[in-house]
Amino acid sequence: MTPAARPGPKPTANAQPMAKAQPKPKPKPKARPKADPEALARAWAVRLDAKRPGLLTFVLDRLAEANGRPVWQPRLDPVSQLILTILTANSADINAEVAFGALRETYPSAPRPPDASLEPQTWPGWGGVGLPDLPPPDWAVVEAAPIPELTDVIRPGGLANQKAPRVQAALRALVANGGNHSLQFLASKPPLEARDWLSAIPGIGKKTASVVLLFSFGTPLMPVDRHVFRVSQRVGLLPEKSDPDAAHDYYLAMLRPEQMYEAHVSLITHGRRTCHARNPDCEHCPVAPRCRYFDPNAG
Numbered sequence: 464m465t466p467a468a469r470p471g472p473k474p475t476a477n478a479q480p481m482a483k484a485q486p487k488p489k490p491k492p493k494a495r496p497k498a499d500p501e502a503l504a505r506a507w508a509v510r511l512d513a514k515r516p517g518l519l520t521f522v523l524d525r526l527a528e529a530n531g532r533p534v535w536q537p538r539l540d541p542v543s544q545l546i547l548t549i550l551t552a553n554s555a556d557i558n559a560e561v562a563f564g565a566l567r568e569t570y571p572s573a574p575r576p577p578d579a580s581l582e583p584q585t586w587p588g589w590g591g592v593g594l595p596d597l598p599p600p601d602w603a604v605v606e607a608a609p610i611p612e613l614t615d616v617i618r619p620g621g622l623a624n625q626k627a628p629r630v631q632a633a634l635r636a637l638v639a640n641g642g643n644h645s646l647q648f649l650a651s652k653p654p655l656e657a658r659d660w661l662s663a664i665p666g667i668g669k670k671t672a673s674v675v676l677l678f679s680f681g682t683p684l685m686p687v688d689r690h691v692f693r694v695s696q697r698v699g700l701l702p703e704k705s706d707p708d709a710a711h712d713y714y715l716a717m718l719r720p721e722q723m724y725e726a727h728v729s730l731i732t733h734g735r736r737t738c739h740a741r742n743p744d745c746e747h748c749p750v751a752p753r754c755r756y757f758d759p760n761a762g
């Protein structure tokens with residue numbers, strides 16, 4: 464016979480529970496290396512072309528038939544373009560133009576040429592009525608102007624209290640970053656190098672830098688604003704999960720350099736006239752046969 468197992472001592476109130484073996488902490492998953500945005504963009508361009516061949520050409524051709532094919536022409540110098548872009552932020556383009564005109568009047572860089580055209584120039588892709596073809600303001604004087612004075616000058620553009628310091632900060636940064644108040648040196652830099660140079664300035668993103676370089680020099684860059692982005696997403700030219708910042712690089716992979724100005728202006732115009740944020744006019748849209756918003760199965 465085996466002796467009966469004796470019961471052990473009863474646990475007392477003060478007895479410490481046996482320490483449980485702690486589970487080993489799971490090793491943290493290794494952070495995935497960030498995907499190279501340019502490689503992602505190139506892969507998307509290849510995929511889009513395979514799945515929906517000729518889509519971008521179709522869109523550009525249809526829009527050209529409807530609104531004309533935009534051709535780049537020289538317009539404002541780069542610093543004027545930059546300051547005008549700052550003035551348009553959250554303001555109507557037409558008001559920004561009035562504010563820019565006031566800068567020219569108050570801080571002239573040169574006497575008005577006697578034969579200067581006073582007819583406003585109307586530029587495709589630009590939402591205002593255009594500006595007379597006149598020399599830029601004296602940017603050094605604008606930069607040194609007392610803030611209350613500059614605020615009053617640009618008040619017609621709206622949000623003057625915020626924009627006056629931004630204008631001066633941008634002008635100061637151009638010089639502090641090794642540039643100047645003409646920026647002509649950017650014309651000879653490779654496009655992405657020029658974009659990086661400009662977008663290193665606080666408050667200037669890819670879109671503003673691309674606008675300045677494309678419009679002033681014809682540098683092959685594709686600015687993506689809210690209109691371009693909305694139309695592109697609806698048609699299916701961009702991946703569903705892309706964001707406007709990444710869209711700049713997607714377009715660089717999808718377009719030939721000589722198509723960038725046309726694509727920018729045509730998509731902006733289409734977004735303003737037809738593909739409105741609310742109630743897009745799909746019934747009258749030349750792109751509808753291949754638009755995924757209009758027909759989710761469009762090829």
Ligand code: SF4
Nearest residue numbers: 738743745748751754
């Ligand atoms: S079909 Fe409609 S949603 Fe698509 S691009 Fe045209 S207006 Fe925009």
